[in-house]
Amino acid sequence: MTVTAEFFTFLTFTAIIMAHHCKAGAIESPLFVSRAALPPPTGLSFEWVDAFTVNVSWKKPSGLQDGDVWYKYRLEHTKSDVCVKSRNFSETLFTGEAGSGNWTYFVWTVEHCHSLDERTKVSIFIQIPKARAEMKDIKCIITRTSEMNCSWIPGNPLNTPLKLSYRICGLIKPLRECHQPYVGAGRNGCYLTADGVKNDICVSSETHTGLSTFQIAPMIDPPELSIGEEGDELKLSWVHPTFGESCSWIYRVCYKKCNQSEKCDNHLTKGEPVVMPYDKSCRYEFSSSVKTDHYCKTVFSERGKVVSYGTNEPADKTLTVVAIVLPVILSICIFLSCYCFRRHSSIICPVIPDPSAIFKEMMMNGNKELKTKAGSLYTPVPEPIESCKVNVVTDNIAVPLIS
Structure with a gap:
């Protein structure tokens, strides 16, 4: 009876713990949903x-x-x-x-x-209320603290004229139209009176048939690059924009050295010059762009014009001459030596007969020479005979006899 009571108490205690655990898990579980679905909107x-x-x-x-x-x-x-x-x-x-x-x-x-x-x-x-108004390559450059020059390439000339309006994003206020519209070489534009650094500016471009809206990505003109030389180093410096004094600027410097392939590096600076090694025998071509770091609102520029520094000095050609001329001369000498050796090989390297062959030839041919010399008769050398010419005389003139 005692065992049965203890077993029943154990089962009751276990059931209470499991029920409490399941209830807590159901409340804390993120997958818990109500038993009955609520009416939808x-x-x-x-x-x-x-x-x-x-x-x-x-x-x-x-x-x-x-x-x-x-x-x-x-x-x-x-x-x-x-x-x-x-x-x-x-x-x-x-x-x-x-x-x-x-x-x-x-x-x-x-x-x-x-x-x-x-x-x-x-x-x-x-x-969207209308079809899109075609605009390409939209650029809004900060000209002053509270003014921007926005320009674009018209996507379709038939959609002109185009009305550009703007306001600060998040504020439900009447839109303002941009002023001083202009038409340039392939680009149209106008000016916005708004601080694009402190505020996000929403822009609406509208034609008779289309509408496009976007948020301005503020840009600045590429800062002018100055280059100085100090020992074996170059110092690159820029004039920082008049805004964002508390921001660090990331300059992306791309350069070519001695007509080699282009290299690009990022440099974080608050105004101090960027230092890089300098090879005085090379001509450098620099171009740079800038943007704010991630602690400030994103403002960026395009790449500026190319700035050149230094000259390409002619390389020392001594080693080149030695590396080219000496092998040529050596080849010619080897060719002439081979030619002379082949032509006069009989003199330079005569054929030396085998001594045994010489001795054998002497033994075989010696007796023949002696016999030939001993059996030969003396043959006198023929003397020259002078010819005598006789002229026949027809007259009775006494002609002395020629003995």
Whole structure:
């Protein structure tokens, strides 16, 4: 009986612990969802407040009161959810960020913002107000602290004239039109009165048939590069912009040395010159660009004009001459030596007969020579005979006799 009571007590204690553990796990688990799905949002609609801002709203879910639940929404192809109590939200959208010219948002009802229950998710399809206005290579350069020069290449001349308006992003205020419009060599532009360093500027470009919106990426003109020489080093320096005194600047220096391939290096500086080794026998060609570090708002420039320094000195040709001429001379000498040796080989290297062959030849041919000399008769040398010519005389003139 005692054993049975102890066993029953053990089972009861184990069941209580497991139930408590399961309850705690269900509360703490991020995968916990309510037993019954909440009603989904209905009647989703959107409205463009201005060229950049869209407002999405929906009706109260059936059977629920405002304040009883929360709502989550998320842009398609992103992973960040936003939780709100109201039945609407506003977002800033730019046409340059819409791959197909539209956006899709998901909205669903949740009990609390930590819930991962998406069973009530519904979608809404947001279209841009107009077709896109074609603009290419948009550049907005800071000319002064509170002014920027924006220029672009018109994508379609038929879309001109183009109206450019702007405002500070995040503030629902009337748009301002840019002033002093101009048309240059292949580029159009105008001036914006806004501080692009302290504020994010939203820009709208609109034609009769199209609309494009974007956020300005502020640029500056490439800083002028100065080059100085000190010993075996070069010192590169620039005049920093008049803004961003507390920022560090990253200079990207690209250079060619002695017509070699281009090399690029990044240098972080707050005003001190950049030092690099210098080969005085080479001509250097430098070009540089600059941007702020990641602690400041991104402001950048394009690559500036090429700055040259030094000259390419002619290389010492002594070694080249020695390396080329000496092998040629040596080859000629070897060729002539071989030729002379081959032509006069009989003199330089005569054929030495075998002594045994010489002795044998002497033994065999010696007796023959002696016999020939002993048996030969003396043959006198014939004397020259003078011819005598006789002239015949026909007259009776006494002719002395020639004895």
